[in-house]
Amino acid sequence: MPELRRDPVIDRWVIIATERGKRPSDFGSAQPRKRGGFCPFCYGNESLTPPEILAFRRPGTEPNKPGWLTRVVSNKFPALKIEGELEKVGEGMYDKMSGIGAHEVIIETPEHDATMGTMDKLYVVNTLKAYRERIIDLARDKRFKYVMVFKNYGEAAGASLEHPHSQLIATPIVPKRVLEELHGSQRYFSYKDRCVFCDMVRQELKDEVRLVLTSDNFVVFEAYASRFPFETWLLPRKHMPKYEHMGDDLIEELAEVLQRTIRKLELTLSYPPYNYIIHTAPLREPDDLEYYHWHIEIIPRLTKMAGFEWGTGFYINPTPPEEAAKYLREAEEGKVEEVAAANVH
């Protein structure tokens, strides 16, 4: 059983995957893994993943057989285990709890070579709906306090399989970064009586210099205090604390906005590795939380300077967000060749 351990100084929980137990020799090679033609997420290999939890399928097709469009399964190598009691114990001065949780994979499309910027919009819509359905379902399990939804694209961003997929992890604790955002936005609210994210949306729409794109209900911009080059945030314009409160119409619109944003990053940076993470209010917070506002943070993985930053929480970003925004605003389908050529140097 994996363990959740708390740092004794700062309020950070870490999953210690006791069963995996990676040994020194497992880290030996820094080379990308060789990948044969085989992919467990492709049509015909459904029996090689755990059975599907949720699937969008063509009419008349059977579960765990081809014919699906988007498919959610448990992670075959989960970081946390779904079975068992949530036990909290001390270990000398330290605190730990049993590694209870859910770890699921959202297989976004049957098309192995698609990217989120190039796949049919239908798959993006399904994927975003799957996130919502799974959060709503997992919230029923009283052991869980948070569902983290994220996507790793590319080896350098931590993806171990090429086939387009996202992941979610349901946890019995609220992750540190989310706690910090809650505290920070609460502090802002108690001072200004306004949501800091609503203020940010207004500020970015007014300043324009960091805007990437807008739609009726969403705004995409480069964060003012971007930690990383091309760090891109996507927010709903109207106050909304939880991702899972979106209706189908809003999800359709979000799919288009997210896809256009990713496409702009793909064109500008030649299919960079990236992570995106959905930041949403914890499951047990009230549905009408005044001071928190869900959003997506997209982080291309372009620099290698991270170690120092990890240790200090102090980032050096070599690309001003205002410049990054200019590139992203201009990136359009017709300009692909041009940008690709520029990257040859």
Added chain:
Amino acid sequence: MPELRRDPVIDRWVIIATERGKRPSDFGSAQPRKRGGFCPFCYGNESLTPPEILAFRRPGTEPNKPGWLTRVVSNKFPALKIEGELEKVGEGMYDKMSGIGAHEVIIETPEHDATMGTMDKLYVVNTLKAYRERIIDLARDKRFKYVMVFKNYGEAAGASLEHPHSQLIATPIVPKRVLEELHGSQRYFSYKDRCVFCDMVRQELKDEVRLVLTSDNFVVFEAYASRFPFETWLLPRKHMPKYEHMGDDLIEELAEVLQRTIRKLELTLSYPPYNYIIHTAPLREPDDLEYYHWHIEIIPRLTKMAGFEWGTGFYINPTPPEEAAKYLREAEEGKVEEVAAANVH
């Protein structure tokens, strides 16, 4: 002039290096940079770095000429600038300040191919003394609140030059991680009336399972809630809030302990890329701060799962610290071949 910008939600400052302005094409290649035989840190190239701020030299040798043992110079491409007023201004709802600071490089040894685990101990002693001297000197500049000392070893850890070196950055703000540690350890102190780090030292000496090595005045162990495989912490046994308070005797002993620790990592993990960061009390905190305890955190860069972790502050560590400690305790010079062979698989 670079800018320091504050995240509007959480208390994190970011350096936006406006002058570097990296464009999309600058990130084009993920290949390691080609390195010719030329190294600006080697003997004979002293005129190609900014003039030395501090140097340990062989008797009778001239500044900025060969004959030095360990040498401190300004970073030629500093993230922050030393000249100018510290101006703090608002920008709509956002906060920023001028990017005032110092960014220095500690060239640890003239031997280009040495590592911290294999260089003569003299160089390690000099390096640790140089850290101390520079912190004491920079503290005189009232604009600075913190001096971050760190080392990046290996391309994957962010080192852009091979020649053994460390860096320091003096900043007008206290980095987020240090603030968190201060708050966390203050909370612990107000509850227990003991330093949390002193308690940790006692706990680790008692438990033994995470211990790597000990000396009269230092303890090295794998952190209980390690975020990363082989995350290794080095603490003075006795309460001491600031690194720069060490006398020469203690620094000599630290050099031996740090070098042995790094050597164990080199042997166990075949010269892994790593970062280490000195965590010490901010310059303006009282010298007898009861609740903070300086220490060094060493983080080998073995996994690529970082993107998700960055975004959430939630880490998945595939190697239990108790197992890592076992490998490190056993790693000795004689066993090199054996370990190297194990890594071939």
